[in-house]
Amino acid sequence: MRRKVLHASFGFFFAGLNHFIPTSKFVPGMAVLTSATLVMELLRYRKGFGWMNDILHFVLGDSLRKHEMDGKFTGSFYYFLGVTLTSALYPQTCATLGILQLAIADPTASYFGRATRHVYWSRIEK
Secondary structure, eight states: OHHHHHHHHHHHHHHHHHHHSOHHHHHHHHHHHHHHHHHHHHHTTSTTOHHHHHHHHHHHGGGSOHHHHTTSOOHHHHHHHHHHHHHHHSOHHHHHHHHHHHHHHHHHHHHHHHHTTTSGGGSOOO
16 A cells, blocks of 8 residues: 555656646656666666665665565656656646546556455456
8 A cells, every 4th residue: 555655646746746847847857867767777786786775675665566676677767757758748738637647547556456356357367
């Protein structure tokens, strides 16, 4: 649940920034954040950069999934990339609504998907 709340909070935060900061300033800022996240993801399991992984575990702790702790990319890179591309490719109002949709729909879908995973109609087989 903590991850879902964190996800939604970041979405509302970035949607607000996108709405109130001019696109000409928001997109480069998000590009820097996305690039820094990519660099962190690529380096955190390399020799000599274990401290990055330790900081990530300390800051995000319970919000990380097992595969993210084991060395796979965290969802933050993809999240920031999605916000950056949405903001760069669409008009400001449309981008804000798209980011809000991401903030609300993604954690909601995850919550209900997990809540109904035992129900026969919740999964499509073959």
